[in-house]
Amino acid sequence: MSTWVVGKIIEVKRWTDKLFSLIVQAPVNTFIAGQFTRIGICVNSMIMQRAYSYLNAPNSPNLEFYIATVLEGKFTPLLRDLRSGDTIMLTKEAYGHFILDEIPSCKNLWMLASGTGIGPYLSILEDHNERLNQFSNIVLVHAVRFYKNLNYLSRMKKLKNIYSSKLRVQTIISQEELSGSLFGRIPTLIENNSLEKKVGLNLDVSNSHVMLCGNPQMISDTKEVLKKKYGMKDHMRRNPGHITQERYW
Ligand SMILES: Cc1cc2nc3c(=O)[nH]c(=O)nc-3n(C[C@H](O)[C@H](O)[C@H](O)COP(=O)(O)OP(=O)(O)OC[C@H]3O[C@@H](n4cnc5c(N)ncnc54)[C@H](O)[C@@H]3O)c2cc1C
Known part of the structure; x- marks a missing residue:
C-alpha cells in the first residue's frame, strides 16, 4: 500500500495547449534522480493515480513534473485544469530503476x-x-x-x-x-x-x-x-x- 502525502501546487506552467508543468511542494521522501512518483486525484471518493517522473533534482525545494495532456485520457485532462493553490496527492516513496x-x-x-x-x-x-x-x-x-x-x-x-x-x-x-x-x-x-x-x-x-x-x-x-x-x-x-x-x- 502506498503512503500518500498532500502536495500544494505552487505554479502551473502552461507551455502549449497540451503541454504543462506542475511545480509542487510536498513532504515526499528523498528520491534518486531519474525516479518517478505517483500523482493522485480524488475522483468519486477514489484515488485516481498515474506515474510521473521527477524533473527537478532531488535537492531542489520544489517538485517539478512535465506532463502531456492526452485528450482522450482519463487523468491528464483533470490534471491540466488544476491551478496554483490546488492540492494533489503524491506517493511519499519514489519508484523506479531509471537511475x-x-x-x-x-x-x-x-x-x-x-x-x-x-x-x-x-x-x-x-x-x-x-x-x-x-x-x-x-x-x-x-x-x-x-x-x-x-x-x-x-x-x-x-x-x-x-x-x-x-x-x-x-x-x-x-x-x-x-x-x-x-x-x-x-x-x-x-x-x-x-x-x-x-x-x-x-x-x-x-x-x-x-x-x-x-x-x-x-x-x-x-x-x-x-x-x-x-x-x-x-x-x-x-x-x-x-x-x-x-x-x-
Ligand atoms: C514510469 C512512468 C513515468 C511517467 N512519467 C511521465 C511524465 O513525466 N510525464 C508524462 O506526461 N507522462 C508520464 N507518464 C505517463 C503517465 O503515467 C500517464 O500514462 C499519462 O499521463 C496519460 O494518462 P491519462 O490517464 O490521461 O491517459 P490514459 O487514460 O491512462 O491513457 C489513454 C491512452 O493514451 C496513450 N498515452 C498515454 N500517455 C501518453 C502520452 N504522454 N502521449 C500520448 N499518448 C499517451 C496510451 O495509449 C493510453 O492507452 C509516465 C509513465 C510511467 C510508466
Whole structure:
C-alpha cells in the first residue's frame, strides 16, 4: 500500500495547449534522480493515480513534473485544469530503476528522450551526482514534433554551459525543419548515421550505453536499430547490456 502525502501546487506552467508543468511542494521522501512518483486525484471518493517522473533534482525545494495532456485520457485532462493553490496527492516513496546506479560504467552515455521523457535526464544532470564522473561524454537528445515543444531548451543549454565539452545537447524535430535541430525521428537518424555525425560521437557497442525515455514506439523502434546495427542488447543487472529504458505507456 502506498503512503500518500498532500502536495500544494505552487505554479502551473502552461507551455502549449497540451503541454504543462506542475511545480509542487510536498513532504515526499528523498528520491534518486531519474525516479518517478505517483500523482493522485480524488475522483468519486477514489484515488485516481498515474506515474510521473521527477524533473527537478532531488535537492531542489520544489517538485517539478512535465506532463502531456492526452485528450482522450482519463487523468491528464483533470490534471491540466488544476491551478496554483490546488492540492494533489503524491506517493511519499519514489519508484523506479531509471537511475545512474543502474547504468554500467562506460565512455559515452547517450540520453535519448521523446516528449515529456526529457524529465528524468534533467533531474539526473541537475543533480551533478559524482556517478556522472564515470562517463567521459554524455549526449542529451530531445526529440519533439514541433519547435514549440522544446520547452526545456533553456535548461538544457544551461546544463551544456555547466558541463562544457563533456555534454553534447541535440534537439530533433519531426514535423518542421529548424536550423541546428535534426529533422526526423530518433531511430531513422541513428540508422542513417545523422545523429552520430551531428553530435560528433560514435555509437559503439564497446564503449556506449543508451538510455531511452518516453514514447514506447520510439523506444521499440530505436532498440531495433541499436540491436541490428550495433549488436547492442537490453541491460539487466544479472545480464549486463547497453540499453536501459523507461516507457511512459
Ligand atoms: C514510469 C512512468 C513515468 C511517467 N512519467 C511521465 C511524465 O513525466 N510525464 C508524462 O506526461 N507522462 C508520464 N507518464 C505517463 C503517465 O503515467 C500517464 O500514462 C499519462 O499521463 C496519460 O494518462 P491519462 O490517464 O490521461 O491517459 P490514459 O487514460 O491512462 O491513457 C489513454 C491512452 O493514451 C496513450 N498515452 C498515454 N500517455 C501518453 C502520452 N504522454 N502521449 C500520448 N499518448 C499517451 C496510451 O495509449 C493510453 O492507452 C509516465 C509513465 C510511467 C510508466
